[in-house]
Amino acid sequence: MDESLIQLAHVMIEGLHLEDLTPADIDPQAPLFGEGLGLDSIDALELAVIVERRFGVKIGDAQTGRTAFASLTALRDHIAAANKPSAS
Amino acid sequence: MSQGRWRGRTSGGAVLIRSAAAVMRLIRQPGVVLLSPPLALIGLVLDPRARSESMRYFRHLRPELAGDEHLGLAWRHLSAFGRVLCDRMLAYSDPQRMRIQFDVRGGAILREAVASGRGCLLVSAHIGNWELAGQTLNRVGAGRAHLVMIESEDPEVRALIRANMGDAPPAIIDPRDGFAASLAINAALSAGDVVCMLADRTHPGQTWRALPFLGREAPFPIGPFQIAAATGCLVLPCFLLKRQRHRYVLVVDRPWSIATSCSRQSRRQRVDEEMRRWVARLESVVRSHPFQWHNFSDFWRPP
Numbered sequence: 001m002d003e004s005l006i007q008l009a010h011v012m013i014e015g016l017h018l019e020d021l022t023p024a025d026i027d028p029q030a031p032l033f034g035e036g037l038g039l040d041s042i043d044a045l046e047l048a049v050i051v052e053r054r055f056g057v058k059i060g061d062a063q064t065g066r067t068a069f070a071s072l073t074a075l076r077d078h079i080a081a082a083n084k085p086s087a088s
Numbered sequence: 089m090s091q092g093r094w095r096g097r098t099s100g101g102a103v104l105i106r107s108a109a110a111v112m113r114l115i116r117q118p119g120v121v122l123l124s125p126p127l128a129l130i131g132l133v134l135d136p137r138a139r140s141e142s143m144r145y146f147r148h149l150r151p152e153l154a155g156d157e158h159l160g161l162a163w164r165h166l167s168a169f170g171r172v173l174c175d176r177m178l179a180y181s182d183p184q185r186m187r188i189q190f191d192v193r194g195g196a197i198l199r200e201a202v203a204s205g206r207g208c209l210l211v212s213a214h215i216g217n218w219e220l221a222g223q224t225l226n227r228v229g230a231g232r233a234h235l236v237m238i239e240s241e242d243p244e245v246r247a248l249i250r251a252n253m254g255d256a257p258p259a260i261i262d263p264r265d266g267f268a269a270s271l272a273i274n275a276a277l278s279a280g281d282v283v284c285m286l287a288d289r290t291h292p293g294q295t296w297r298a299l300p301f302l303g304r305e306a307p308f309p310i311g312p313f314q315i316a317a318a319t320g321c322l323v324l325p326c327f328l329l330k331r332q333r334h335r336y337v338l339v340v341d342r343p344w345s346i347a348t349s350c351s352r353q354s355r356r357q358r359v360d361e362e363m364r365r366w367v368a369r370l371e372s373v374v375r376s377h378p379f380q381w382h383n384f385s386d387f388w389r390p391p
Contacts, residue, residue: 021175032268040295042265045274046318047317052278060275062268 001028008076015050016043028072036071045068051075057082092336104250108177120174124225128166132159137381138166141384148302148388149378161378168379172217172330173177179220190224191331194340198282198324201343202231207321208343211312212328217336224311224338225258225282229288233282236269243324250298258284263291270315277321284326286311288370288383290391297360298390299367302374308367311361313359317346325369329377341369 001009001023009023016039019026030036033044048059057079059070068078115123119364132139142162146153148220152160175188208230212221212231227235235258240246250257259276261283263269265349277285287309290296296307316323322343331337346358374381 017355019352035248041270042295042318044267045270045315048274049146049278049319058275058278059271062265062271065267067269 032069056081115248118336124167124170131166138384165379169382175287189335198230198340201322205280209284209321209323210284211287212326215327216329217273234276236261236285260342278321287312292391307390339356
C-alpha cells in the first residue's frame with residue numbers, strides 16, 4: 001500500500017474509532033461498505049463528516065458517495081480530484 | 089437507517105384521500121366532532137388489530153384497570169386518532185382556508201438553535217399530528233426543514249401530500265435507502281438546516297436498543313442519536329399536540345448535544361444515556377396525553 005493510502009487509512013481508523021484495525025487490515029480495493037470492510041450507513045455519514053472536516057471535500061449525495069466510498073483507493077482519488085486546482 | 093420493508097404504514101390511495109378530503113369540506117369540524125365517536129366504534133369492531141394494539145398499550149399505561157375499561161379507553165383512543173386524521177384531511181382539502189390554528193412553545197429556542205449553525209435534529213414521535221408539524225415548522229421561521237419519512241409508493245398520493253405542505257414545503261428524505269439517507273441527512277445538518285426524525289418506531293433491519301418504556305423494555309431506534317453523536321448537531325425533542333377542537337401546539341424542548349470525540353465504547357454509552365433521556369421525555373408526554381400517541385403496533389416486540 002502506498003503512503004497516501006496508509007495515511008488515509010489512519011484517518012479513517014481514527015475518525016471512525018475502528019480500534020481493532022490497522023491500515024494493513026484494509027484492502028485498498030475492497031468496498032468500504034457492505035461485504036468489504038463492513039461499515040454501515042451511520043459510518044457512511046461519519047466518514048462524510050470526516051472527509052469534509054479533514055480534507056474540505058463535501059460528499060452530499062448518494063451518487064457521489066457510492067463512487068467515493070467504493071474503496072479506500074477510490075476515496076483517495078476522489079479527495080485528490082476534488083482538491084486539484086482548476087486549470088483556469 | 090432501515091434497509092427493511094415497513095409494512096405498517098398508513099394505507100389508502102389518492103382516490104381515498106381525495107374522497108375523504110371532499111367529505112371533510114362538506115362536514116367541517118362540527119361534523120368531525122359528531123362523527124368521530126360512532127366511526128371509532130365501527131373501527132373498534134372492524135379493525136381487530138387496531139383494537140388489540142390500543143388495548144395492549146392501555147394495559148401497559150393503566151395496568152390497574154380491568155379489560156372492559158381498556159376497551160373503553162381504546163374507543164376514546166381511536167376517536168382521538170380519527171379527529172387527527174380528519175384535521176389532516178382538512179389540511180389536504182383546503183389548505184388556504186384551513187381553520188386549524190397552530191401555537192408554538194419553544195419557537196425562540198428553535199430559532200436560536202438554528203442560528204447556531206450546528207444543524208438541528210428534531211426528534212419526534214407519533215404523537216398528535218406529526219405530519220402537520222412539517223407545515224408548522226415553516227411558520228416558526230426555523231430555516232429549511234427536511235422530514236425523514238417513508239413516502240407513499242403511489243405517485244399521486246406523493247404529489248398530493250407534497251402539494252399540501254405549505255408555501256415552503258420541507259424536503260423529504262426517504263430512509264429506505266440507508267446509505268443515501270445518511271448522506272442527505274449529513275448534507276442538511278452540515279448546511280445548518282433542520283432535520284426531523286421520528287424516534288418511537290423501529291423498522292425491520294434497523295438497529296435498535298431495548299429501553300424501559302411504560303414499565304417494560306421496548307425497542308427504540310438508535311439512528312437519530314448516532315447521527316447526533318457523529319455530526320455534533322443539536323438534538324431537540326419536539327411534539328405537535330392537539331389542544332382543542334381547532335388548535336395545535338408545537339412544543340420544542342431545549343437542545344442538547346452528544347460528545348463526538350471519544351472512543352466507540354464511550355460514545356455508545358453516551359448514546360445510551362441520551363436515548364434514555366429521550367425515552368423518559370416521551371413517556372412523560374405519553375402519560376400526559378395518553379390518547380394522542382398513535383402507534384398502533386405491538387410496540388414492545390422487537391422488529
